[in-house]
Amino acid sequence: MANVRLINIDKTFNKNKVLSGLNLEVPDGSFMVMVGPSGCGKSTALRCIAGLEEVTSGTIMIGDKDVTHMEPKDRNIAMVFQNYALYPHMNVYDNITYGLKVRGIPADERKRRALEAAKLLGLDGLLERMPRQLSGGQRQRVAMGRAIVREPSVFLFDEPLSNLDANLRNQMRIELRRLHQRLATTSIYVTHDQVEAMTLAEKILVLRAGHIEQYGTPDDVYLRPASVFVAQFMGSPSMNIVRAKAEGGNIFLPDGTKLSGVQAADINISGRSGDILLGLRSEDLIFDPEGDIHVTVDIVEALGSDTLAYCRPLSANPEKQESSSVIVRLQGSQRPASGDVIRLTARKGHGHVFDTETQLRCL
C-alpha cells in the first residue's frame, strides 16, 4: 500500500518532449485513470512509473521511497500489459508464480497464493493450461493473477481490456471494480474507453500532449471540465461548443437569440460580458415546442434508448448561420425527420462557459 507521487516529471525521446512537468499525487488505495488522445504520453507516463523508461528529469515517489532511479523489480509494482505478455512456454500456474519464484518465495507459499488468486479470478480449472489454450478473457485474467499474487503496492494497467469484445469488456470492468474494492491497492489505469474511465476511476487524469489538462474526480471532469479540450474529450457524443455573447447577465447566440434556459447567473459569470464559448452537452438541450433555439435537423441516429439529432442552428438571417453542427440527444421515441425544424431550450444551470482565447473554463 502506497501512494504515488510524480514531481516535475519530464520525459524526452531524442529531443522530442513527450511528458512535460507532470505533477500529481495518486492517493494510497485509490484508482486513478489516465485518459487522453493517442500519442499524448499515457503509456510513457506509466512506463516511467514502472521503471521501464528512465525519466529525463523529475522525481517519482512510491510511498515514501524515491524510486526515480530504481530497477522495476525494486519498485514493488505490478503491471498488466495490453497484450497480456504471458510467458508462452509456461502454463498458467507457472505464469502466475514466476514472479514469486524468482523472488525466492517458498513453493508452498507460492502454491497457496496462486490458488487464492486463481479462485478470486475464476481460473481454478485452468492452471495446467498453456496460454495459447486460453481465450482472450482468460488470458486477461491470468495477467491479472500474475499481478495480484505478488501483492504489490501499486498496480499499473495499460489498456488491459482493449483487446476484448464489448461484452467481455463490460464484464471484466465490473470484475476489476470488485477486485479493487477487495484489495484496495493503489492503481493507475490507462484507457481509451470513456465508460471505463468514468466508472472505474476515483480520480481521472486527462493528459494532452504530455501535460495535465485536468486532474479530478469523474464528476469534476464531466460536470466541470477545465477546458474546451476536456469538455470535448470526455463524454459521447462530444460537447457542443458554440460562440456566444454574454451581456447584462444574459447569453446570446451569434444571431442575437437570447437564451432563456442558460443565464449567466446560473453559470457563475455574471460579471463577465463579451464573446464567450458556450458548451452544451447533447443531453442538456431539451426538445421544447416553446424553446427559443431553432435548429434544422440534418442527420438522425436512432440508438434505441435515445436518438441523436445532428442539427444546424437556424437563424432568421441565413447569412449568419453557424457552420458547426449541434448534437441533440432526444428520447428514443422522438424521431424527427431530416429537414425538420425543431425548437430547443438549454437545461437550466447546465451550460459551460469557456474563454475564447485561452479555451479555459470561466469560473
Add this chain to the structure above:
Amino acid sequence: MQDERYAFRGKKHLLLPILFLLPQLVITVVFFFYPAGEALLGSVYMEDSFGLSREFVGLDNFVVLFSDPSYLETLYLTFIFSIATITLTMTVSLLMAVVADQVHIGGTLYKSMLIIPYAVAPPLAGVLWLFLFNPSVGVLSSLLDSLGYTWNYKLNGNQALLLLIISASWKQISYNFLFFLAGLQAIPRSLIEAAAIDGASPWQRFRNIIFPLLSPTTFFLLVVNTIYTLFETFGIVHAVTQGGPSRATETLIYKVFNDGFIGLDFGGSSAQSVVLMFIVMILTFLQFRYVERKVNY
C-alpha cells in the same frame, strides 16, 4: 493447413504442383539421389587399383571398415570435432546476438560486419586462419611463441585439431548469429519487461524466458550445424591440415576423400560415405524426434 492443400487435391490438378516442384526435384535427383545411389552401389563392389574391373563383394567393404582401428579413431575424432565446433559456434554466436540485440547506436553496421565471414568460402576461411597460425610466418603463432608457448600445428595433432575447430566455428558463427538475432528480435519486448517487473535478474530473464523462446531457432541451428561439421568442413580441413599431422585431423568426410581419391580405394570410400550418410540421417532423425518435441510450446 489441411484446407490450404485442398486446392491441389485430385488427379486433374496434379500437373501444376509437379511443374512447381520440378526444378527442385531435378536438382535433388541429379545432385543427391544419383551420387548417393552411386555410392550405395559402389559400397558393395571391390574395384581393382586401375579401375578396370570390379567385383561384387556384398558387405565386405563394411566389415573391413569397422574392423580397421584407424576408422574407429576417425569416428571418434569426428565426434570430438563436431561437438566442439557446434558448441563453440553456438555459444559464441548466441552471446554475440544477445549483445548485438542491445546495441542501439551503430547497430546496423555492427550487425553487417558480423555477417561478412559467412560470405567467405570455407577454404578461404581455412587459409585465413592458416596464415594467422602458420608456425613460421603466422602473427598469432609468433605471439604465442613470445609468450613461451610452442605453437606448431604441423607437428602437434591437438593444436591442429584446435585450429580446425576455431576456423570451422569462425566460418559458421555468422550464420548462427543471424538466426539467433532474428530469433531474439521476434521475442516481444513486453515479455522481457514483464519478467523484469516480476523481479527476474538479467540472467534469469535469459535463462527462463529468452532461451526457452529461442529453442526453435536453437534446434534448427543444431541440425544445420551438425550437417555443416560433418560435410561442409571438408574445404577447411583440406586447406589447413589435409588431415595431418599423421591423420590427427582426418575427419570422416576427409577420410572419404583421402581413401577414395588419393588411395583410390573406391569401394572402401563408398562404404564410408554410406556410413556417413547414415550417421547424418540417424542424427537428424533423433534430433527431430527427441529435441523438437521439447521446443514446441
